[in-house]
Amino acid sequence: MSGRIELVCPAGTPATLRAAVLAGADAVYCGFRDETNARNFPGLNFSPQEMAEGIRFAHGNGSKVLVAINTFARAESTDLWRKAADTAAACGADAVIAADIAVLDHMASSHPGTRLHLSVQAAAATPEAIGFYAKSFGVRRVVLPRVLSVQEIAALNRAIDVETEAFVFGGLCVMMEGRCHLSSYATGKSPNLNGVCSPPEAVSYVEDAEGTTARLAGFTIDRFAAGEPAGYPTLCKGRFTAGDKTGYLFEDPVSLNAGSMIVALKDAGVTALKIxxxxxxxxxxxEVVRAFRRAVDAAENGGDPVEIDGIVASLSEGGRQTTGAYRKTWR
Amino acid sequence: MAAGNEEVCLPASVRRLLPPFAAAPFGPLLTLSLRSLARRRPSLFDRLGEHSTARFLIDPTDLSFAFNVVPDGVSAVVRVTGKSGSAPCDVVIRGPLLTLLGVLDGTLDGDALFFHRAISVNGKTEAVVALRNAIEDAELRPSDLLGLRGALARVADAGILGGLSAARHLAADAPVARARQA
Known part of the structure; x- marks a missing residue:
């Protein structure tokens, strides 16, 4: 793909949307205040009116808004997802990010003028899967699962004719996206159906003389000594004893930071970078959008790479960072 | 400003100016202030949903008193109280005063502070998340809490926010151990 690489940034509230736009986001992604998006947390997200106002603000400042309707509709309540899709289109969203084929089909048939991006929740990582979504629903961009190396992304881009968007910073999921059952096993709620991983009502922190204990739905998932960095209270980032060893059984609490690989991702054909x-x-x-804005502009202009790790290190989960699967060394 | 893992504690000289008896007027003043804010900007409290009636114990670790807050819109109540254990509450949020104020004015990132253990929370986590998100979207400025508008509001915001920023720098530069021992 040619053209300048697009920086896609997160917003959980209208105030954050404005902050992302003013910090240099080319596009902002956000969702409605219900189960139709995968960040359905208390006090977060947008009412329809806030979405319309946010889109007007973004457009007035030269940015796009991508609306995430990326959970899977439940059989008994599909109206909620249909209404979200209709509202996003009515608000003037530049694209809808979806994973469920029912949502994709509704958008394609009822709102053919609105771009469709395939959510990472769909876990489409092969030319065949991506081709199916492109041919069936007119999907224009696919958000890549965080399991591919840069070489694999380059090969994939040579085999498809839709845009690709790759995560460059933030939390990591250890599972193939859209197929994790850890949260629903422990709490009865899942990111895929209810839009929430480790729902806060199931999370508790208990302090005692030895430190802090994190619990999820009654399961002790970690203990932190005083001053020890903490991560999100998800089972995949929990610390357990197996055999004679105690450690992070699934994944360390660490943030993805591919700030050093912007040029490599662009050369691999990636259209957009997602925070x-x-x-x-x-x-x-x-802070993160500003740092990546400078880094992307430097990469686009052929300038010296911007030192990004130190800038954003203090914002990382667990205070640690990784390039994840992009720089895979174990094969 | 990023959240580092350094603690930014009030200098001992400032702490001496804020003994428990001096805090008593803060309760009624902050109650009036929150209720006034709710009348002027009711949508700020919508994000709290069912958690608007939760009891939040805000415990600045470098002060000798804490605040028990029920952010229930025009019925909001703020009480000055002793440290945790002395009053019933649903949530305890604990951290240095300047850090907590940084979360309130949006200067600091609450999650990063939590990752680095600069603040701690326990109790009803969903209420903490709702409060955090409501505060994030509120973009509160000192003038909002003081009920000021126009030029007076701009002067108050510049003065108070500038003062807080300077206080954070001074506190960060001061030896933490001295504040802890005082």
Whole structure:
């Protein structure tokens, strides 16, 4: 793909949307205040009126808004997803990000003028899967699962004719996206159906003389000594004892940071770079978007790489960062 | 400003100016202030939903008193109280005063502060998340809490926010151990 690489940034509230736009986002992604998006947390997200106002603000400042309707509609309540799709189109969204074929089909048939992006929740990582979504629903862009190396992304881009969007910063999921059952096993709620991983009502932190214990629906998932960095209270980032070893059984609490690989991702044919974190605040969004804006502009203009790791390290989960699967070394 | 893992504690000289008895007027003043804010900007409290009646104990670790807050719109109540354990509450949020104020004015990222253990929370996590998100979207400025408008509001915001920023720098530069021992 040619053209300047697009920086896609998160917003959980109207204030954060404005912060992302003013910090230099080319596009902002956000969702409605219900189960239709995968960040359905208390106090987060947009009412229809806030979405319309947010889109007007973004357009007035030269940015796009991509509306995430990326959970899977339940059989008994599909109206909620249909209404969200209709509202996004009516608000003037530049694209809808969806994973469920029912949502994709409704958008394609009822709102053919609105771009469709395939959510990472669809876990489409092969030319065949992506081709199916492109041919069936007119999907124009696919958000890539965070399991591919840069070489695999380059090969994939040579085999498809839709845009690709790759995560460059933020939380990591250890599972193939859209197929994780850890949260629903422990709490009865899942990111895919209810839009929430480790729902806050199931999370508790208990302090005692030895430190802090994190629990999820009664399961102890970690203990932190005083001053020890913490991560999100998800089972995949929990610390458990297996055999005679205690450690992070699934994945360390660590943030993806592919700031050093912007040029490589562009050379691999990636159209857009995505920053994760719709549940994070204005401070995070402003700082991360500014840092990546400078880095992307430097990469586009052939300038010296911007040192990004030090700038955003303090905002990382667990205070640690990784390039994830992009720089895969174990094969 | 990023959230580092350094603690930014009030200097001992400032702490001495804020003994428990001096805090008593803060309760009624903050109650009036929150209720006034709710009348002027009711949508700010919508994001709290069912959690508007939760009891939040805000415990600045470098002060000798805490605040018990029920952010229930025009019925909001703020009480000055002793440290946790002395009053019933649903949530405890604990951290240095300047750090907590940084979360309130949006200067600092609450999640990053939590990751680095600069603040701690326990109790009803969903209420904490709702409060955090409501505060994030509110974009509160000192003039909002003081009920000021126009030029007076701009002067108050510049003065108070500038003062807070300077206080954070001073506190960060001061030896933390001295504040802890005082």
């Amino acid at each position: 994760e974190g719709r549940q994070r605040g204005k401070g995070y969004v402003t």
